[in-house]
Amino acid sequence: MARALALATAHLGETSPNPSVGAVIVKDGRIIAEGWHRGVGHPHAEIVALQKAGEQARGADMYVTLEPCNHHGRTPPCSTAIINAGIARVFYATPDPNPLAKGGAERMAAAGVEVHRGLREKEAREINRFFFHYIHHRRPYVIAKFASSLDGKIATFRGESQWITGPEARLRGHDLRRQIDGILVGVGTVLADDPMLTARKPDGSLHDHQPIRILLDSRGRAPLLARLFRPRSPAKTLVATTDAMATVRREILAAMGIHVVVLPADDNGHVDVAALLAYLGEIGLMSLLVEGGSKVLGSFFQHRAVQEVWAFLAPMIIGGDTAPGPVGGSGFGQLAQAPRLTDVRVERLGEDWLIRGKVRD
Numbered sequence: 520m521a522r523a524l525a526l527a528t529a530h531l532g533e534t535s536p537n538p539s540v541g542a543v544i545v546k547d548g549r550i551i552a553e554g555w556h557r558g559v560g561h562p563h564a565e566i567v568a569l570q571k572a573g574e575q576a577r578g579a580d581m582y583v584t585l586e587p588c589n590h591h592g593r594t595p596p597c598s599t600a601i602i603n604a605g606i607a608r609v610f611y612a613t614p615d616p617n618p619l620a621k622g623g624a625e626r627m628a629a630a631g632v633e634v635h636r637g638l639r640e641k642e643a644r645e646i647n648r649f650f651f652h653y654i655h656h657r658r659p660y661v662i663a664k665f666a667s668s669l670d671g672k673i674a675t676f677r678g679e680s681q682w683i684t685g686p687e688a689r690l691r692g693h694d695l696r697r698q699i700d701g702i703l704v705g706v707g708t709v710l711a712d713d714p715m716l717t718a719r720k721p722d723g724s725l726h727d728h729q730p731i732r733i734l735l736d737s738r739g740r741a742p743l744l745a746r747l748f749r750p751r752s753p754a755k756t757l758v759a760t761t762d763a764m765a766t767v768r769r770e771i772l773a774a775m776g777i778h779v780v781v782l783p784a785d786d787n788g789h790v791d792v793a794a795l796l797a798y799l800g801e802i803g804l805m806s807l808l809v810e811g812g813s814k815v816l817g818s819f820f821q822h823r824a825v826q827e828v829w830a831f832l833a834p835m836i837i838g839g840d841t842a843p844g845p846v847g848g849s850g851f852g853q854l855a856q857a858p859r860l861t862d863v864r865v866e867r868l869g870e871d872w873l874i875r876g877k878v879r880d
Contacts, residue, residue, distance in 0.1 A: 520582045520612060520638045526555040526564070527584045527646050532698035532728045533558050536803050538585055538650040540564040544572045546579035563588065565597040569604045577605030584643045586615040589622035598623035601632065608633040612643030616654045649806040652826065658800040659700065659807040663816055664692065664829040665845035672837035673813065673845045678711060687869035688831045693719045695829065697726040699806040701799060703733040705815035709741045716747065717754055729754035730808065735815060737789050739764035748775055759790045792822040817848025820858055828860055829875045
């Protein structure tokens with residue numbers, strides 16, 4: 520199962536809106552075949568492993584990170600293929616939460632396959648936490664990410680912010696970007712930093728998977744020459760706005776190949792977070808990385824819309840009463856209201872630290 524989990528982990532970001540799954544077939548104490556899901560329309564991990572194993576699959580054991588499916592979608596049911604191949608025992612880590620696909624375990628057991636559930640289930644659910652969240656809520660799983668100094672500043676009082684953290688931390692951030700469906704910033708970040716919001720490898724080249732870049736621009740303040748709007752970009756850009764953006768501005772962006780969606784405004788005239796997440800869920804985004812700026816992050820926290828936090832901390836002190844912090848907005852008046860993290864993990868990245876955890880319900 521450890522090998523199956525490793526296969527699923529290695530291919531995160533490649534399979535959305537499907538889960539990332541690894542499968543291993545074992546016979547006489549040795550691995551004879553393995554497989555992983557490559558994405559929508561491709562064979563599932565179990566099928567790939569069975570095809571590699573051939574006749575050797577008869578009487579063998581299969582270890583798979585997610586319950587084999589029981590429906591005929593773009594591909595036939597994996598449970599039927601496992602039965603027909605003569606697999607003797609199946610060990611799966613976690614049940615499939617999708618009501619259209621679940622039931623494979625029961626089908627295999629009814630056909631005489633010995634079925635076992637729950638081996639390393641927590642790890643398997645962590646790998647596919649975006650998928651599980653989306654199936655249950657039909658909203659993307661939201662990760663809030665920021666980099667700050669030890670005293671909680673994301674820039675100097677003059678606005679200098681590149682770079683607070685070192686190359687190791689930035690590469691870790693790019694690895695996270697390749698795993699998610701969408702990456703979001705507010706117009707203030709575009710005006711200050713003009714980011715590309717692409718996912719890059721250590722050598723500077725682009726990952727095959729690029730998240731959809733989402734810009735919150737309620738009134739249409741982003742420059743038309745911003746790098747997010749450049750033609751022939753490897754990543755798509757979506758602008759979420761309100762009725763306050765001029766119609767001619769929307770038409771210009773659309774002519775540039777930018778998708779513009781008009782959403783309701785909140786009491787402050789900004790794009791309503793709940794409406795945005797509902798829309799992103801409707802178009803099938805399972806995960807969303809919110810990278811700033813501070814007002815945007817504050818708004819997501821205020822709406823209780825964040826499931827996970829990635830905070831990169833640099834061992835420096837910036838200081839200054841006017842130097843900005845990572846999370847703005849009105850904040851929380853009582854400590855009991857403030858979001859707290861659980862399942863906290865700490866990683867050393869060069870001279871910097873990554874503290875990440877789940878937002879407690």
